Amino acid sequence: MFSIPYGRQNIDEADIAAVEAVLRSDWLTQGPAIERFERKVADYCGARHAVAVCNATAALHIACLGLGVAEGARVWTAPNTFVASANCARYCGADIDFVDIDGETFNLSPDALEAKFEQAAREGTLPAVLIPVHFAGQSCQMREIAEVARRYGCKVLEDASHAIGGRYLGEAVGGCRHSDAAVFSFHPVKIITSGEGGMVLTNDPELYQRLLRLRSHGITRDPAQMRGEAEGGWCYQQLELGFNYRMTDIQAALGASQMDRLDAFVERRRRRVADYRRELEDLPLSLPRQLPETDPAWHLLAARLDQPQWRRPLFDALRAEGILANVHYQPVYQQPYYRQLGFRDGLCPVAEAYYQRALSLPLYYDLTDEAFDRVIQAVRTSLSEIAS
Numbered sequence: 001m002f003s004i005p006y007g008r009q010n011i012d013e014a015d016i017a018a019v020e021a022v023l024r025s026d027w028l029t030q031g032p033a034i035e036r037f038e039r040k041v042a043d044y045c046g047a048r049h050a051v052a053v054c055n056a057t058a059a060l061h062i063a064c065l066g067l068g069v070a071e072g073a074r075v076w077t078a079p080n081t082f083v084a085s086a087n088c089a090r091y092c093g094a095d096i097d098f099v100d101i102d103g104e105t106f107n108l109s110p111d112a113l114e115a116k117f118e119q120a121a122r123e124g125t126l127p128a129v130l131i132p133v134h135f136a137g138q139s140c141q142m143r144e145i146a147e148v149a150r151r152y153g154c155k156v157l158e159d160a161s162h163a164i165g166g167r168y169l170g171e172a173v174g175g176c177r178h179s180d181a182a183v184f185s186f187h188p189v190k191i192i193t194s195g196e197g198g199m200v201l202t203n204d205p206e207l208y209q210r211l212l213r214l215r216s217h218g219i220t221r222d223p224a225q226m227r228g229e230a231e232g233g234w235c236y237q238q239l240e241l242g243f244n245y246r247m248t249d250i251q252a253a254l255g256a257s258q259m260d261r262l263d264a265f266v267e268r269r270r271r272r273v274a275d276y277r278r279e280l281e282d283l284p285l286s287l288p289r290q291l292p293e294t295d296p297a298w299h300l301l302a303a304r305l306d307q308p309q310w311r312r313p314l315f316d317a318l319r320a321e322g323i324l325a326n327v328h329y330q331p332v333y334q335q336p337y338y339r340q341l342g343f344r345d346g347l348c349p350v351a352e353a354y355y356q357r358a359l360s361l362p363l364y365y366d367l368t369d370e371a372f373d374r375v376i377q378a379v380r381t382s383l384s385e386i387a388s
């Protein structure tokens with residue numbers, strides 16, 4: 001029997017033609033496809049600027065640098081995320097800390113955030129940047145989060161890796177209405193893909209210029225940015241220490257082509273999540289609560305079992321049937337690298353309890369009714385055995 005992954009890409013003939021056209025063109029990298037992809041995403045999201053890079057981890061890194069994160073600064077994120085949301089602060093030499101999640105949405109809790117800000121203000125340990133993560137594709141409560149962050153002079157960088165195509169308060173995620181910048185990932189398991197890829201969106205023209213430089217070695221070719229007179233038309237200047245984080249035109253062409261189907265991808269995922277809610281309703285597990293102000297672009301079907309001791313046998317039983325369930329996420333600070341920095345259990349009790357019972361089921365555009373029924377049958381049968 002074929003196996004069913006927890007997520008996968010969808011590639012059609014238009015995607016292949018778009019990539020082929022780049023391969024036949026003069027530009028494999030630093031050509032026109034990059035700007036086309038950037039413009040398409042920025043326009044879709046209602047953001048002024050977009051900078052495409054080689055992956056979302058790089059996007060988070062240069063966004064942190066652009067927002068002033070440096071040696072000794074403090075950055076906060078949620079523990080219920082992929083390690084890259086925290087690693088980006090460490091790349092800048094900053095200290096990372098974690099704000100607990102809400103027990104219903106599994107997203108960063110505005111109440112926990114408020115309490116942590118109050119304590120940090122008393123102790124003189126306020127962060128420079130907060131990175132809320134739109135877990136599973138549902139936007140965090142950005143209005144509340146931005147309000148409290150602004151009160152404490154903290155910048156906000158959205159890790160929207162899961163959430164392209166989602167909406168919050170009627171507006172597209174990525175428009176940066178409640179943040180300084182937002183990041184998308186185009187890894188193949190995410191909503192749209194460019195093979196590997198990421199993007200930073202912002203409405204701030206200065207941050208935009210800085211991100212362009214950081215993406216490409218810290219170099220500018222713009223005479224207006226140069227120190228002193230350019231010596232000639234060949235001249236470029238390296239103004240700071242940047243990176244080679246560029247995306248290729250091959251990737252950008254794929255990403256731009258996928259943007260044409262973004263709404264269709266998201267719509268299909270929403271319908272599947274509705275199917276899951278209906279079919280799993282009577283089982284001893286819960287799915288993330290959807291808040292009325294959000295229109296998620298469900299990237300993951302993240303279930304929480306009623307009992308932690310059911311997770312491992314259910315995971316193993318599903319795997320044995322070729323259903324490649326997954327777990328999103330172990331709290332980042334429980335990773336050995338972060339433990340070695342001094343993090344201990346108990347820091348974010350809600351995230352820790354959630355992780356113990358978390359199990360992600362298959363969710364992707366091409367998940368057929370047949371495969372979906374197999375998943376539902378396997379979950380129902382295995383869980384009734386395990387939980388009895």
Ligand SMILES: *Cc1c(COP(=O)(O)O)cnc(C)c1O
Pocket residue numbers: 055056057058081082084085133159161162185186187196197198
């Ligand atoms: C996938 C992911 C990233 C990293 O994305 P890459 O494009 O693989 O670097 C960062 N944050 C979150 C929440 C993710 O899910």
